[in-house]
Amino acid sequence: MQSQEEIYTKVSATLVEALNVDEEEIKPTSTLQGDLGAESIDFLDIVFRLEREFGIKIPRGELFPESIFQGDPEFVQNGRVTAKGLAELKARMPFADLAKFEANPELSGISDLFTVEMITRYIQGKLTSPNGTSN
Amino acid sequence: MQSDTLARSASKDNFLARRSGSDENDMRWLWIDRFVEFRSHKDPRGGAARAVKNLSLAEDIFADHFPGYPIMPGCLILEGLAQTGGILVGEANDYQQKVVLAKIPWARFFKEAVAGQQLIYDVELLHLREEGASVKGRVSALDPPAQEGEVIAEAEIFFAHLDQSRSQQLFGDHNFVFSGELKHMLGLAKVLAGRKEGA
Numbered sequence: 023m024q025s026q027e028e029i030y031t032k033v034s035a036t037l038v039e040a041l042n043v044d045e046e047e048i049k050p051t052s053t054l055q056g057d058l059g060a061e062s063i064d065f066l067d068i069v070f071r072l073e074r075e076f077g078i079k080i081p082r083g084e085l086f087p088e089s090i091f092q093g094d095p096e097f098v099q100n101g102r103v104t105a106k107g108l109a110e111l112k113a114r115m116p117f118a119d120l121a122k123f124e125a126n127p128e129l130s131g132i133s134d135l136f137t138v139e140m141i142t143r144y145i146q147g148k149l150t151s152p153n154g155t156s157n
Numbered sequence: 158m159q160s161d162t163l164a165r166s167a168s169k170d171n172f173l174a175r176r177s178g179s180d181e182n183d184m185r186w187l188w189i190d191r192f193v194e195f196r197s198h199k200d201p202r203g204g205a206a207r208a209v210k211n212l213s214l215a216e217d218i219f220a221d222h223f224p225g226y227p228i229m230p231g232c233l234i235l236e237g238l239a240q241t242g243g244i245l246v247g248e249a250n251d252y253q254q255k256v257v258l259a260k261i262p263w264a265r266f267f268k269e270a271v272a273g274q275q276l277i278y279d280v281e282l283l284h285l286r287e288e289g290a291s292v293k294g295r296v297s298a299l300d301p302p303a304q305e306g307e308v309i310a311e312a313e314i315f316f317a318h319l320d321q322s323r324s325q326q327l328f329g330d331h332n333f334v335f336s337g338e339l340k341h342m343l344g345l346a347k348v349l350a351g352r353k354e355g356a
Contacts, residue, residue, distance in 0.1 A: 063315060067315055
């Protein structure tokens with residue numbers, strides 16, 4: 023079983039390759055888009071590399087859901103995620119740390135959920151129970 | 158296929174204008190001459206393809222790149238590799254989905270390619286799924302009278318499958334990726350392969 027630190031190290035190395043960033047730039051809290059400059063195609067690249075590195079299968083939309091709310095007014099109102107939307111997020115991304123987001127659930131802040139430690143937690147959960155995403 | 162390494166640098170207008178013509182009016186954006194091997198992803202050994210490109214001094218690119226020193230531009234070497242790989246990816250969906258070059262995570266160039274050589278593009282499929290695919294490619298140059306090619310470049314190339322609505326929005330109904338010329342080229346490869354088997 024790989025420790026969280028080992029997983030984190032491998033995740034960092036994966037991001038160095040996929041995003042062409044320096045290892046020093048990567049911190050657990052770095053956001054993929056904001057801090058590390060990831061674009062849409064990079065997410066698929068990251069998924070491919072993680073699958074290869076860890077020998078796992080990552081189904082489409084599991085690690086990086088493409089559009090969770092689809093503009094559904096039950097989930098989003100006035101650019102803010104509703105309580106129901108937050109519940110949906112928790113269900114879809116149990117590996118994401120929503121504490122900060124819950125305090126100010128602006129829809130535009132969703133991309134900040136995608137951090138290096140989020141990927142690490144996802145992989146950890148995946149290696150513990152390959153069929154589920156929960157840890 | 159007209160995947161385009163230059164697309165990122167080309168302005169959007171030029172890019173669209175170049176794509177919107179009919180097959181007859183499209184510029185001949187073919188950077189491989191012929192497929193010599195083609196193995197579908199359905200093969201248990203995995204998908205792979207080999208294509209060749211002969212570098213002729215008569216090609217327009219060599220007039221400017223460079224006068225008296227005709228070397229193949231690196232970006233066009235990558236384009237040939239991307240065309241070889243793109244067809245491999247396209248074949249997986251029977252050429253129904255539009256495949257576009259999305260990203261080159263890395264590329265390494267070891268030596269120049271000069272007029273008179275033959276480039277050999279070897280591509281293997283690394284990943285293939287609904288949203289996109291990635292390939293690894295190697296370019297060798299055969300320098301007559303040598304019998305063996307020498308590796309001059311390597312790269313990993315990423316392709317995205319454009320979903321229907323997005324590609325409709327950008328390009329209309331015209332399937333710019335797998336247009337007539339490339340299909341003809343695949344046809345030619347089959348005819349020549351058949352001829353060898355028959356001989």
